[in-house]
Amino acid sequence: MGESITLAVSTVIFALRPHPESQHPVLWLPLVRRVRSPHKGLWALPGGPLGTTEDLAASARRNLHETTQLTPRYLEQLYAFGRPDRSHDQTMPDDRTVSIVYWALVHADVASAGVESDNVRWFPADDVPDLAFDHNQIIEYALWRLRNKMEYSRIAAALLGETFTLSELREVHEVVLERTLDPANFRRQIEATGQVVATDEFRTGRRHRPARLYRHNHSIELADNGPLTGR
């Protein structure tokens, strides 16, 4: 019969944005509304078919930019999902989609908020609606990987701006890991790894002692992906 396998690339995109009430930063991710069957009308991860001459990561990057107008600070392949029934469509029972999923970290400044529309919306990562296909589980896995890497790499850098205080860096860790960290110990651990470089500037204007600003040490990789380097 007309059986066929479609290869698609989707991306779980994370950014930090202030919580609407508390103003504390929390994890958000953009979703797109499906405009065709199956699961028409449901929210889903941004993605689409792989271009015939396009690299996998390039496809993720392109789609990410089309959806959010942003360039990822960090991009990594997450997993290939291919259960035969995961994209089942009763109108096309013999069709099937294998999705190669990437996950990305972006720096969501105010400008990116403007690209929201009826078909693109950011959701808090801990309050995502019921999504199309197996996308809820994919997001769970992406969150697990993000939390894992947060503990032994410097990917937090990808969620912050050029300079930042150690409190801000610690807050990123705390938000992602969902637990508080001792400020004193966190400071020493970060300093010991050499992943940040002190500047001679300070964040003032708060009603407490000014905090020194740091910048990332770009000579240290964001994360260790073994023999793979953007393949």
Place this chain on the structure above:
Amino acid sequence: MGESITLAVSTVIFALRPHPESQHPVLWLPLVRRVRSPHKGLWALPGGPLGTTEDLAASARRNLHETTQLTPRYLEQLYAFGRPDRSHDQTMPDDRTVSIVYWALVHADVASAGVESDNVRWFPADDVPDLAFDHNQIIEYALWRLRNKMEYSRIAAALLGETFTLSELREVHEVVLERTLDPANFRRQIEATGQVVATDEFRTGRRHRPARLYRHNHSIELADNGPLTGR
């Protein structure tokens, strides 16, 4: 033009076998000879196109069995490789293959040695010839993952039989990690994790004190793959 993307599943299969001279176990992996262009005649990872109704892991499992007559003790997705030029064939310049690669651990008993043929041969993992496509790099990455997981999981269990001495378990770690481990500390670390259960049998016949036999604690997962469980 006639551009098309083929989706294939390949597997890096590891087993322990005695070194031809020293008789000490070393890592081996089976390769198959390509019988058609491109790279006809070169050795390559076992694999093939994904069946239209076949799960990704099932495809890896099927191919593994066809190649080695074995069932994997451990099977995990490694990575999806999709550079547009990775499978370039000058006779079919517009064709392209995306490979989803798994890696597996098997227990290679004597029976499996019989399936070698002109087109299937086992090679020592540290002495693999120049392979088709990017398969040498894929093996490097699989080895990196294997070594990583060996340090924080109990996948070594998948390379041993039902019962084993702690020396044998330690030898597996040493061979994979390519360094010696202190027997006393190794014993305590393994015992502390509860990943092995002492039996009341001993390995005798060696010219030294008999060593107690242990068995795996099946209530502990071989490795933690997060929210993914054979998806």
Place this chain on the structure above:
DNA sequence: CCAAAAGTGTTCATGGTACACCCATGG
């Protein structure tokens, strides 16, 4: 008795955790 590996005990360095305490600023 000897060689060799099994198995136990002990010391030391390291890294993380908890927490007391002082510092500098805005209000």
Place this chain on the structure above:
DNA sequence: CCATGGGTGTACCATGAACACTTTTGG
């Protein structure tokens, strides 16, 4: 002067590395 977070000091504990030492077998 006080509340608040910035920043330093230190004690404690768990873990792992190094290594001395005893035990039990085959030859």
